[in-house]
Amino acid sequence: MPTYHVEMFEGRTVEQKRRLAEEITRVSVEVLGGSPEAVEVLITDVKRENWATGGKLWCDQK
Amino acid sequence: MPTYHVEMFEGRTVEQKRRLAEEITRVSVEVLGGSPEAVEVLITDVKRENWATGGKLWCDQK
Amino acid sequence: MPTYHVEMFEGRTVEQKRRLAEEITRVSVEVLGGSPEAVEVLITDVKRENWATGGKLWCDQK
Amino acid sequence: MPTYHVEMFEGRTVEQKRRLAEEITRVSVEVLGGSPEAVEVLITDVKRENWATGGKLWCDQK
Amino acid sequence: MPTYHVEMFEGRTVEQKRRLAEEITRVSVEVLGGSPEAVEVLITDVKRENWATGGKLWCDQK
Amino acid sequence: MPTYHVEMFEGRTVEQKRRLAEEITRVSVEVLGGSPEAVEVLITDVKRENWATGGKLWCDQK
Numbered sequence: 001m002p003t004y005h006v007e008m009f010e011g012r013t014v015e016q017k018r019r020l021a022e023e024i025t026r027v028s029v030e031v032l033g034g035s036p037e038a039v040e041v042l043i044t045d046v047k048r049e050n051w052a053t054g055g056k057l058w059c060d061q062k
Numbered sequence: 063m064p065t066y067h068v069e070m071f072e073g074r075t076v077e078q079k080r081r082l083a084e085e086i087t088r089v090s091v092e093v094l095g096g097s098p099e100a101v102e103v104l105i106t107d108v109k110r111e112n113w114a115t116g117g118k119l120w121c122d123q124k
Numbered sequence: 125m126p127t128y129h130v131e132m133f134e135g136r137t138v139e140q141k142r143r144l145a146e147e148i149t150r151v152s153v154e155v156l157g158g159s160p161e162a163v164e165v166l167i168t169d170v171k172r173e174n175w176a177t178g179g180k181l182w183c184d185q186k
Numbered sequence: 187m188p189t190y191h192v193e194m195f196e197g198r199t200v201e202q203k204r205r206l207a208e209e210i211t212r213v214s215v216e217v218l219g220g221s222p223e224a225v226e227v228l229i230t231d232v233k234r235e236n237w238a239t240g241g242k243l244w245c246d247q248k
Numbered sequence: 249m250p251t252y253h254v255e256m257f258e259g260r261t262v263e264q265k266r267r268l269a270e271e272i273t274r275v276s277v278e279v280l281g282g283s284p285e286a287v288e289v290l291i292t293d294v295k296r297e298n299w300a301t302g303g304k305l306w307c308d309q310k
Numbered sequence: 311m312p313t314y315h316v317e318m319f320e321g322r323t324v325e326q327k328r329r330l331a332e333e334i335t336r337v338s339v340e341v342l343g344g345s346p347e348a349v350e351v352l353i354t355d356v357k358r359e360n361w362a363t364g365g366k367l368w369c370d371q372k
Binding site (some may be wrong): 261265266269270272274284285287289290292293 | 317342359360361362364365366367369370372
């Protein structure tokens with residue numbers, strides 16, 4: 001702990017995920033204290049057909 | 063906000079997801095107020111081997 | 125199944141939650157089929173200090 | 187209810203998922219009471235590139 | 249990993265939570281392997297007004 | 311999107327939550343692109359009796 005669940009559109013590179021995990025862990029320790037080893041980051045790649053904002057699926061948005 | 067996470071068996075059509083997102087957003091605004099643009103709907107397609115009820119996986123149920 | 129997790133600002137009345145659960149269940153069955161008894165709705169009341177959009181906590185927003 | 191969400195590395199067999207669902211349902215009823223039919227278990231298979239501990243993605247760890 | 253999120257009605261004792269965490273961890277290691285130290289169990293106490301099945305809030309059910 | 315759900319022990323100050331939301335939003339935009347306004351951060355304050363690691367509740371750990 002703490003645990004971070006990240007939901008984002010699918011299609012990001014492993015390198016982006018690598019950097020995101022590093023940065024979230026760094027700022028987590030910086031702000032909340034604790035050790036980096038206790039920080040978990042879980043990423044969910046979400047298809048655009050599975051995410052709607054304002055009632056519209058993102059696969060239908062330009 | 064509000065945010066709706068929907069877990070359902072995989073296999074639904076994009077059209078069903080489209081209608082579900084529209085309807086959830088509509089009833090959300092109707093009951094809770096706020097604007098449609100603030101409503102997020104995230105859908106998770108769950109495999110039947112990943113969902114158990116009463117201790118039985120749904121891929122094992124008739 | 126399906127299961128709906130709803131995250132919304134704390135402060136809604138039980139009556140609003142009652143109506144929201146009814147409406148989500150109704151539109152779920154209407155769009156996805158299945159029986160109402162299989163539909164679960166779980167609500168999370170979120171404090172404004174625990175929700176940020178655009179980097180700002182909602183307890184800090186007018 | 188209760189509902190159990192399990193996040194684990196992808197790659198487990200259906201047989202492991204079958205046993206896990208059975209065992210979680212059994213211990214749930216044993217400890218919390220209630221009927222097995224009310225217990226839901228949902229499994230998420232997580233790619234190693236989507237899980238980081240200590241700031242490192244598991245796909246980068248030996 | 250794995251991580252178990254448990255949603256259950258509020259009102260369970262700390263002793264029940266203690267036993268549930270022990271048992272889930274035990275069966276997790278038994279079925280999936282891995283070490284107990286890697287297993288996380290997070291419990292959410294859900295008010296009956298925040299959980300609906302079949303469109304009815306559990307605070308309204310006998 | 312993206313959406314960040316943070317689970318952490320209860321007891322953090324609003325100021326820590328404020329800084330955490332700012333920092334997560336900043337690194338999210340920096341690594342993934344997109345606009346800050348699209349980034350949502352939701353925090354869950356978890357009681358130590360509701361979080362177990364290695365089968366032990368954190369309220370039982372020194």
